[in-house]
Amino acid sequence: MKTATCDYCKKKTVVVHRKYSGELICTTCFTDRIEKNIFQTISKYKMLKPRDQIVVGVSGGKDSLSLLYNLIKIQENNYHSKPIIAVTIDEGIKNYRINSIKNAIEFCKKYGIEHIIVSFKEKTGITLDEIVELKKHTSENKYACNFCATFRRRLLNETAKELGADVLAMGHNLTDIAETFLMNILFKRFKLIANQYMFKEKSKELQKYFVKKITPLMKIPEEEIFLYSNLKKIDYYPSHCPYREKDPILRKRVLEFIQDCKKYSPEIEFNLLNGFLEMSETLSNNYKSMSYNTCKECGYPCGNTNLCLYCTYLNGVKE
Ligand code: SF4
Ligand SMILES: [Zn+2]
Ligand SMILES: [Zn+2]
Structure with a gap:
């Protein structure tokens, strides 16, 4: 941040420099722009309908709490649908999830949001820590994230279904989507990319199983959500999952690669998002x-x- 004239309100003050667009924005206009971005993404991609039951996946981190904060306002002011319900999945990760859940609980209490916590232990009989312990002498021990993501995806979807959700809102930001898309290309997971096509009308049969997922933060880079949540004083849990650091998987390297590319091509994540939207549509038609x-x-x-x-x-x- 530095002192300059804000491109929006024209005040000379402390500004944020958005490298990918060249904009200089004061902190007040910055938080306004972020909120506008979320609202416009929801409208442009028709993510919500007026009477939708919205369920939000909430971990207690900056992304999911910023999303919930915005959806509460949007739902009250624009959609007047049934009250939002927050769902947290407790994977059973010592010294991590138990702390982030506290932030989720506090946040939901503050805003009067119904909050449901579902644990791996109660649904699958085993925590993620126990899985890692069980697999530590096998080749599968490297893949804590594979077990975790697969179980969490299923439990979130299942819980949202049970709650009568029309949409399941997830806090994935632009950086997450760019990273996942690149990972899926590297592993030639084309069917997965096709399945992630977000505008596909699911058949009646598939609707019986899957709740429509929406990602209203998909056009906001990670560092901007970080800045936004700090400027709005959102009380989130700041640490990362310990398995992400330990996992020798490619994901971390892919993220580092994207961060490195951003130094020279600040718009690279937006290119990856647009590539994902276009490719998922083409592949979805291909596998129809x-x-x-x-x-x-x-x-x-x-x-x-x-x-x-x-x-x-x-x-x-x-x-
Ligand atoms: S980093 Fe991996 S293990 Fe940790 S919460 Fe995410 S998916 Fe689960
Ligand atoms: Zn301004
Ligand atoms: Zn099965």
Whole structure:
């Protein structure tokens, strides 16, 4: 931040320099722009309908609490739908999740939001820490995130379904989406990219299983959410998951690569987002007529195998 004239209110004050657009913005106009960005993303991509039941996935971190803060205002002022419900998944990660859950609980209490906590232990019989311990002498021990993301995705979707959700709002920001898209390309996960196409009208059959996911922060870079949540004094849990640091997976390196590219091409994350939107649409049309099986254990749709990933992982950790 430095002192200059704000491009919006023309006051000479402390400003934020957005490298990707060249804008100089004072902190008041900056938080206003972020909120406008979220509202415009929701409107442009028709993420919400007036009477939708909105369920928000809340971890207690800066992204999910900034999202919840904005959705509360948007829902009250513009959509007048049923009250928002927040859902937190407790993976069972010692010295981490227990702390971030406290921030989520406090935040929901402050804003009078119904808050539901669902744990891996109660739903799958095992915590993520126990899975890591169980797998520590196998080649699978590297993949805490694989187990975690698969279980969390399922439990979030299942809980949202049980709560009668029309949409499940997630706090993924621009940086997260750019990183995931690049990862999926590197691993040639084209079907996954196709499935992530967010404007696809799901068939009645698929709607029985999956709640529509929305990502209203998808056009805001991580560092701007960080600045926004600090300027708005949102009380979030600041630390990262310990497994992210330990995991020798590619994700961290991909993120570092993107951060490095941003030094020379500040707009790179936006290119990746636009690439994702375009490619997911093309691939989704390409795979449209492909049939899918249903999992022999849980009944969820599962590509061309007979056992979905959730059940495959679950069977691998059952004693
Ligand atoms: S970093 Fe990996 S293990 Fe930690 S919460 Fe995220 S997905 Fe789970
Ligand atoms: Zn200004
Ligand atoms: Zn299954």
